[in-house]
Amino acid sequence: MADKQYCIQVMTPEQLDLAIDWAAQEGWNPGLYDANSFRCVDPNGFLVGLLDGEPIASISVVKYGDSFGFLGFYIVKPEYRGQGYGLQIWKAGLEYLAGRNIGLDGVEAQQVNYKKSGFKLAYGNIRYEGQGGGNAPAVEGLVDLSDLPFERIDAYDQSFFPAERTEFLKRWIKQEGSYAIGIERDGQLAGYGVIRPCRSGYKVGPLLAENAELAEELFLALKAKAKSSDLVYLDVPEVNKNAVAIAEKYTMTPVFKTARMYTKSFPDLPLDRTFGVTTFELG
Structure with a gap:
């Protein structure tokens, strides 16, 4: 039999x-309509391993700007693990991103393997699970993102990510079934958040705000868009104690952790x- x-x-x-x-089978609970947002960032940054034409391995290695990935x-696929196929696609992916600072959100069990490839631990993220529903707060300044010029949203977002992600963001905040809102203070955007439907329930992300009070108001307004029978997920940087406190205040429970790692310097x-x-898949 030939190889x-x-x-x-x-x-x-x-x-x-x-x-x-x-990814859904692995329990990562991707969004129902993530693919369009993902693909637009770097169509060449998604690799598949084919064994006699059958897809058995995947990796995304998305280029952002000139220096980040x-x-x-x-x-x-489980039945093909431990046979070297994963290592080959891993090496191909790293080669595609050669010379760039590379980030990832890896499952904790793989940290040792990632370190062998030069990744260093920056901090942990915690996925919290809770119930949807509740009442949206009567807060002055809450605004639907579709009512704002996209340039304002993009400008606000840029300080939160290591590289420009304009095309991604355009699609992300307008995903089918999603709800995207901002909060204004003194005529300036002071935070925004998105909730989107996933294989199980809904995920809030990103949730960005100038302080914990605004973040909580955004979170409650987003959570209220889901039914009380729906599960809602929030992925928070473990080092942001106020974010952890918001999740715990609304009786959300940790379901798993990831390790945010980089190959070069940690972005400020x-x-x-x-x-x-x-999103853990694209940062």
Whole structure:
């Protein structure tokens, strides 16, 4: 019997949908309509490993700007693990991002392996799970993001991410089934958040605000868009104690953690104003 042929190539849109299905099977609970937002960032940054034409491995290695990249969707189908296929697509992905500072949100169990490839731990993220519903606060300054010029939202967002992500953000805040709101103070945007439907319940992300009080108001307004029977998830940087306190105040419980790691310097990001991560897959 001839050796099977393994090749690595850029994903088709259908293969990205398949990788998102794999992520769901791993318990990562991707959004229902994430693919369009993901693909627009870097269409060449999604790789698939094919064994005799069958997709068996995936990785996303998305380029942002000239010097940053983010790695995600590193999955090998269970029956093909431990046979070297994952390592090959991992190496291909790192080669694609050569010379850049690379970030990832990895499961804690893989930290040791990531360190072997030069990744260093910056901080942990915690995924919290709770119930939707409740009443939206009667807060002055709450505004639907669709009523604001996109340039204002983009300008606010830029300080929270290591590189420009304008095209991604345009699509992310207008995902089907999502709700995106901001909060204004003194005529300036002082925070914004998005809630979107996922395989299970809804996820809030990003949740960005100038202080904990504004973040809590945004969170309650977003959570109120889900039914009380729906699960709601919030991914918070563990180092933001106010974000952790908001999750715990509303009886959310930790369901798993990830390790945010980088290959080079840690970006100087305002984690004290980051109350919810946008997405573990693309940062």
